Amino acid sequence: xxxxxxxxxxxxxxxxxxxxxxxxxxxxxxxxxxxxxxxxxxxxxxxxxxxxxxxxxxxxxxxxxxxxxxxxxxxxxxxxxxxxxxxxxxxxxxxxxxxxxxxxxxxxxxxxxxxxxxxxxxxxxxxxxxxxxxxxxxxxxxxxxxxxxxxxxxxxxxxxxxxxxxxxxxxxxxxxxxxxxxxxxxxxxxxxxxxxxxxxxxxxxxxxxxxxxxxxxxxxxxxxxxxxxxxxxxxxxxxxxxxxxxxxxxxxxxxxxxxxxxxxxxxxxxxxxxxxxxxxxxxxxxxxxxxxxxxxxxxxxxxxxxxxxxxxxxxxxxxxxxxxxxxxxxxxxxxxxxxxxxxxxxxxxxxxxxxxxxxxxxxxxxxxxxxxxxxxxxxxxxxxxxxxxxxxxxxxxxxxxxxxxxxxxxxxxxxxxxxxxxxxxxxxxxxxxxxxxxxxxxxxxxxxxxxxx
Amino acid sequence: xxxxxxxxxxxxxxxxxxxxxxxxxxxxxxxxxxxxxxxxxxxxxxxxxxxxxxxxxxxxxxxxxxxxxxxxxxxxxxxxxxxxxxxxxxxxxxxxxxxxxxxxxxxxxxxxxxxxxxxxxxxxxxxxxxxxxxxxxxxxxxxxxxxxxxxxxxxxxxxxxxxxxxxxxxxxxxxxxxxxxxxxxxxxxxxxxxxxxxxxxxxxxxxxxxxxxxxxxxxxxxxxxxxxxxxxxxxxxxxxxxxxxxxxxxxxxxxxxxxxxxxxxxxxxxxxxxxxxxxxxxxxxxxxxxxxxxxxxxxxxxxxxxxxxxxxxxxxxxxxxxxxxxxxxxxxxxxxxxxxxxxxxxxxxxxxxxxxxxxxxxxxxxxxxxxxxxxxxxxxxxxxxxxxxxxxxxxxxxxxxxxxxxxxxxxxxxxxxxxxxxxxxxxxxxxxxxxxxxxxxxxxxxxxxxxxx
Numbered sequence: 001x002x003x004x005x006x007x008x009x010x011x012x013x014x015x016x017x018x019x020x021x022x023x024x025x026x027x028x029x030x031x032x033x034x035x036x037x038x039x040x041x042x043x044x045x046x047x048x049x050x051x052x053x054x055x056x057x058x059x060x061x062x063x064x065x066x067x068x069x070x071x072x073x074x075x076x077x078x079x080x081x082x083x084x085x086x087x088x089x090x091x092x093x094x095x096x097x098x099x100x101x102x103x104x105x106x107x108x109x110x111x112x113x114x115x116x117x118x119x120x121x122x123x124x125x126x127x128x129x130x131x132x133x134x135x136x137x138x139x140x141x142x143x144x145x146x147x148x149x150x151x152x153x154x155x156x157x158x159x160x161x162x163x164x165x166x167x168x169x170x171x172x173x174x175x176x177x178x179x180x181x182x183x184x185x186x187x188x189x190x191x192x193x194x195x196x197x198x199x200x201x202x203x204x205x206x207x208x209x210x211x212x213x214x215x216x217x218x219x220x221x222x223x224x225x226x227x228x229x230x231x232x233x234x235x236x237x238x239x240x241x242x243x244x245x246x247x248x249x250x251x252x253x254x255x256x257x258x259x260x261x262x263x264x265x266x267x268x269x270x271x272x273x274x275x276x277x278x279x280x281x282x283x284x285x286x287x288x289x290x291x292x293x294x295x296x297x298x299x300x301x302x303x304x305x306x307x308x309x310x311x312x313x314x315x316x317x318x319x320x321x322x323x324x325x326x327x328x329x330x331x332x333x334x335x336x337x338x339x340x341x342x343x344x345x346x347x348x349x350x351x352x353x354x355x356x357x358x359x360x361x362x363x364x365x366x367x368x369x370x371x372x373x374x375x376x377x378x379x380x381x382x383x384x385x386x387x388x389x390x391x392x393x394x395x396x397x398x399x400x401x402x403x404x405x406x407x408x409x410x411x412x413x414x415x416x417x418x419x420x421x422x423x424x425x426x427x428x429x430x431x432x433x434x435x436x437x438x439x440x441x442x443x444x445x446x447x448x449x450x451x452x453x
Numbered sequence: 454x455x456x457x458x459x460x461x462x463x464x465x466x467x468x469x470x471x472x473x474x475x476x477x478x479x480x481x482x483x484x485x486x487x488x489x490x491x492x493x494x495x496x497x498x499x500x501x502x503x504x505x506x507x508x509x510x511x512x513x514x515x516x517x518x519x520x521x522x523x524x525x526x527x528x529x530x531x532x533x534x535x536x537x538x539x540x541x542x543x544x545x546x547x548x549x550x551x552x553x554x555x556x557x558x559x560x561x562x563x564x565x566x567x568x569x570x571x572x573x574x575x576x577x578x579x580x581x582x583x584x585x586x587x588x589x590x591x592x593x594x595x596x597x598x599x600x601x602x603x604x605x606x607x608x609x610x611x612x613x614x615x616x617x618x619x620x621x622x623x624x625x626x627x628x629x630x631x632x633x634x635x636x637x638x639x640x641x642x643x644x645x646x647x648x649x650x651x652x653x654x655x656x657x658x659x660x661x662x663x664x665x666x667x668x669x670x671x672x673x674x675x676x677x678x679x680x681x682x683x684x685x686x687x688x689x690x691x692x693x694x695x696x697x698x699x700x701x702x703x704x705x706x707x708x709x710x711x712x713x714x715x716x717x718x719x720x721x722x723x724x725x726x727x728x729x730x731x732x733x734x735x736x737x738x739x740x741x742x743x744x745x746x747x748x749x750x751x752x753x754x755x756x757x758x759x760x761x762x763x764x765x766x767x768x769x770x771x772x773x774x775x776x777x778x779x780x781x782x783x784x785x786x787x788x789x790x791x792x793x794x795x796x797x798x799x800x801x802x803x804x805x806x807x808x809x810x811x812x813x814x815x816x817x818x819x820x821x822x823x824x825x826x827x828x829x830x831x832x833x834x835x836x837x838x839x840x841x842x843x844x845x846x847x848x849x850x851x852x853x854x855x856x857x858x859x860x861x862x863x864x865x866x867x868x869x870x871x872x873x874x875x876x877x878x879x880x881x882x883x884x885x886x887x888x889x890x891x892x893x894x895x896x897x898x899x900x901x902x903x904x905x906x
Contacts, residue, residue: 004503004550007496007534012547014554015491015561022492034833036810036840038468039475043460043580044497044536044566048520050457060519064536066570067501067514081460083497083517094465097457101467103807103858105843108468113497117519127496142843144822151826268823271830354556357489369597373604373721380487387489390558390595405556 009118009126011337016354016446017344021129023351023448024160024340025111028131031156032109035148037133040108042090044115045081050093060085060116083115087132087333092320095136095327105137105145111336123307123338134331136319141328143261146295146315147268150279153311153332154269157299158276161349161448162339165311168282168298169265172289172314174245174258178231181252182224188290192218200232201286208233232284238266241281261294293317297332301339310339352447353406356385358439359421360402361411363392371413378434379411384444386411399424408443462571462579464790469807469899470797474582476804476901477613477793478564481584484609485562488601490586493561495543497568498534503546513538513569536568540585540786545773548589548780558590558598564789576760576791587784589772594781596714599748599768600721603732606764606785607722610752611729614802614901615792620764621735621751622718625742627698627711631684634705635677641743645671653685654739661686685737691719694734714747746770750785754792763792805900806859809838811892812874813855814864816845824866831887832864837897839864852877861896 006012013021029039045064052061062083084090087110095102111131118124133152135145150167157165176193184192195218199211206214208229215225227250236244241263245255262281269279288296292314299311311334319329343349359379361372369388376386387407389398395412402410403424411432412420421437422429438444459465466474482492498517505514515536537543540563548555564584571577586605588598603620610618629646637645648671652664659667661682668678680703689697694716698708715734722732741749745767752764764787772782796802812832814825822841829839840860842851848865855863856877863875864885874890875882891897 004500004546006550007498010496010498012495012550013493014551015493018492018494033809034836034838036808036838038808039471040466040468041471042465043463044568045460045463045580062517063520064515064517067516067535068570082520093457097459097465098467103854107840115497117521127498137843144819145843148841268826355489355491356486366597370721377724383487385487385489387560388601390590390598401556 007126009120009124011125011127011341013344014354016351019351019354019446020161020344020349020448021336021340024336025129025131027159028111028156028334028336029109031152031159032133035107035152035155037107037109037152040091040094040110041112042084042087042094042110044083044113046084046090046093048080048082051082051085051089060118062115062117085116086114087112087130088134088319088331091132091134091136092327092329095320096322099138099322099325099327105135105141107133107135109133123342125337125341128335128337130333131336132313132331132333134313134319134329136327136329138325138327141315141330143264143294144268146261146330147265149313149330149332150265150297151269151272153297153299153334154272154277154279156334157311158273161450162343163301163303163348164276164278165299165301166282167269167277167279167311168285168300168309169262169279170281170283170285170289170296171258171262172292172294172296173254174262175231175283175286175289177252177254177256177258178245178248178250179228181250181255182227184220184224184228192220192224196220196228197286197289200228200284203232203284203286232286234281234283236281237279238263238270241266245283258294265295288312288314291316295330299334304342307338307342310335347451350449350451352449353408354446355405355407356446357387357405357407358384358443358445359386359409359411360398360407361386361388361413362395362398363389364413365392368392368413375411375413375419375434379437382438384438409439460579462573462577464578464580464794466797467807469804472804472807472899473614473797473802473901474789474793477789478582478584480612481564481609481787481789482562484605484612485586488560488605488608490560490562490605493544493547493563494565495537495540495547495563497536497566499537499543499546501533501535504535504538504542513571515568515570538569539567540565540583541587541772541784544585544587544589545780545782548773549775552591552775552778552780558588558594560586560588562586576795578790578794581788581790583786584789585766585784585786587766587772587782589780589782591778591780594768594783596717596747597721599714599783600718602766602783602785603718603750604722604725606750606752606787607725607730607732609787610764611726614903615796616754616756616801617729617731618752618754618764619735620722620730620732621738621753622715622732623734623736623738623742623749624711624715625745625747625749625767626707627715628684628736628739628742630705630707630709630711631698631701631703632681634703634708635680637673637677637681645673645677647743649673649681650739650742653681653737656685656737656739685739687734687736689734690732691716691723694719698736711747718748741765741767744769748783752787757795760791760795763788800904803902803904805902806861807899808840808858808860809899810840810858810860811837811896811898812839812862812864813851813860814839814841814866815848815851816842817866818845821845821866828864828866828872828887832890835891837891862892 064081179193186193199214294315296314298309313332315330320327361376363372372388379386421432517534632646639646652667687697747768749767751762766785768783773780814829816825825841832839865873874885
């Protein structure tokens with residue numbers, strides 16, 4: 001078998017990088033559970049017909065078929081299965097399938113791989129891990145949940161070994177209401193409202209002048225174009241949001257409702273540590289406005305803005321619908337792989353060692369391996385990860401074995417029943433008892449290191 | 454959208470069952486890490502050509518293709534991707550791909566979903582979770598690792614909320630050597646040795662008489678058939694293994710080697726708690742003898758033998774081979790889904806409550822929601838999972854909300870700044886301080902309950 005080559009877009013981590021990822025997932029789980037989110041996992045596949053209902057994603061879907069499927073079964077039929085491309089569609093399906101067994105409002109978190117057949121590039125993968133939180137209710141879902149999602153994900157982001165982030169919040173009702181107040185018509189997909197949303201979404205790429213040209217082409221008056229551009233340039237906190245928007249002199253009932261909702265989100269999260277997670281109203285956030293119905297979230301890491309949004313979401317007034325009840329939901333999804341692989345690649349985060357082992361128990365000769373096993377068992381009984389040396393080579397070689405894999409301690413047992421443990425970083429070697437020895441707390445488990453911090 | 458129906462073979466758990474599964478995965482991770490295993494994950498897909506190299510599995514493979522793959526690309530070509538059907542083939546590929554970055558012997562655990570297009574039945578799924586440990590070395594791998602795998606998985610099994618198990622160990626060299634000593638010829642796949650292995654594998658199904666018939670058809674003499682059947686009936690511990698086999702009066706160099714290896718495994722694990730994990734040499738274990746090269750393991754849950762082996766593995770003298778080096782390995786794989794879904798279905802294990810939340814903070818009216826948020830934050834800061842009531846309904850209704858989801862405590866804040874917490878099981882309500890209150894340790898997190906125990 002020749003050495004295989006990696007598949008582009010399907011990243012795999014070495015053990016030390018995986019330790020960083022595990023730490024990230026552990027923090028997410030802890031924060032989400034402290035906030036009362038239940039965990040679920042959904043199957044990797046959904047009927048193709050369910051996935052394609054979302055429209056524009058069809059190019060990105062991976063179809064799954066048994067190799068030995070009956071001859072004559074046609075590929076690409078609507079009964080085919082496909083790998084899920086996000087965790088929202090499967091969650092909506094899970095809710096309708098299990099509604100009778102769930103208590104609403106239902107808070108769930110879900111951390112799984114998803115697959116998209118996109119062209120791979122930095123921050124874009126074909127297989128990647130997402131961590132989603134959502135709350136869903138039957139009938140109606142109170143608006144305070146929109147703030148709650150931002151707070152929970154904000155707390156998690158603040159504790160992760162990532163650069164500080166900016167959580168940008170916008171509101172579809174605010175934007176649409178503002179456009180209506182300007183006299184625009186249509187909806188998010190059609191007419192001058194749709195054209196304006198698509199143009200503003202290009203602000204990053206083509207600049208204010210480029211957007212102004214697009215708006216003129218779409219038939220907006222100069223005043224309307226100026227208004228739409230002015231709204232997109234609003235960046236505000238809870239203190240100045242209302243004044244900033246009112247200063248633009250537009251009024252509409254839907255704008256009032258959206259403004260109130262957005263203010264409520266900003267106000268409720270004002271206790272997040274701003275150096276780690278700055279929450280701002282950013283009225284240029286346009287992506288997602290066409291399928292979310294109220295609040296939308298995006299998140300950028302400071303210094304890593306080129307990765308785009310690592311954490312996005314929003315509110316659906318009809319996340320799911322089983323024909324009898326409608327289930328509104330609001331949620332936010334962290335692109336774990338997208339956020340951490342670039343950091344790992346640039347050395348901006350790493351594990352203190354690549355293995356959980358904190359001590360290697362040396363073996364004097366193979367006849368004494370059982371004794372070494374017993375020492376290791378005694379250490380493990382108190383939570384000390386211990387490995388017995390794989391060989392009874394000379395002690396120098398066993399120490400090098402430990403050193404090569406970053407294990408800080410080596411244990412030696414003497415014929416007289418005494419024991420010594422050596423810190424191979426300092427060379428210090430001391431008497432120790434397998435029934436009571438503990439390493440310094442900082443060495444007990446691998447930790448995550450931020451070299452720049 | 455009509456209510457969807459489940460896909461046969463793709464089980465999904467309700468939140469309370471998922472809590473049991475998470476507990477199982479947590480225990481596995483803890484035990485594996487205490488023994489110095491590093492975690493990795495591999496991508497879900499492998500080239501079809503890599504998966505089909507294993508032969509008989511081809512009917513079970515799911516091929517994966519982009520829906521919008523270029524027209525003219527033929528499906529079923531060797532460049533296609535397919536979902537992995539186990540974690541061993543991907544691990545072997547990972548080892549050769551990353552050999553330059555790994556320290557050998559390399560101990561890794563891997564807990565992931567795998568997919569097989571088999572007909573679903575109890576204990577057999579199309580998507581299921583496996584938890585694998587393996588150790589792999591370059592060149593040669595010392596035989597003490599075979600005992601180590603049994604010990605590590607045995608420790609994990611002993612701590613899991615499962616019925617007691619019997620870990621059955623056999624050795625390919627022992628069996629093949631014994632057959633050669635009887636005068637049989639060929640190898641595990643061919644000749645009278647292959648025929649005998651296939652016949653003995655049917656012992657459970659056709660009984661001793663049925664196997665004897667098969668052996669006669671394969672051309673074995675009466676004495677050879679008696680010998681092969683007698684060997685398959687040996688069940689022994691470390692104390693009587695050698696005598697039991699020697700009593701059959703067969704000798705061969707390969708038998709001696711296999712017997713020594715098997716004895717070493719049994720001896721090294723004699724400290725496992727036998728009521729939880731009984732380790733026996735079971736010389737009828739034949740499955741896997743055709744691809745493993747030494748030790749083989751199977752595991753059955755007492756009272757649940759009809760599920761078959763829930764935990765199997767063995768030694769490969771050439772787990773991987775990159776054309777320059779050969780990488781022998783030994784490992785064992787727990788079928789997590791296979792073991793726990795039947796137990797969950799029969800009510801033999803359950804979670805104490807379906808949500809991590811231990812306290813619901815009541816909301817007197819919406820104007821006081823921020824105060825309730827602050828109480829919840831103070832509780833979470835000490836690890837108490839807290840949820841703020843989704844509505845400011847009458848307190849009775851908020852208590853029923855908590856009760857319905859199994860949350861044991863409800864928190865009330867008074868206008869005068871005092872707080873009370875109610876245990877809704879006993880009805881007891883006491884003064885409490887959000888900065889110091891803790892629930893009883895047994896209530897802090899959901900626990901796993903064995904109703905029969």
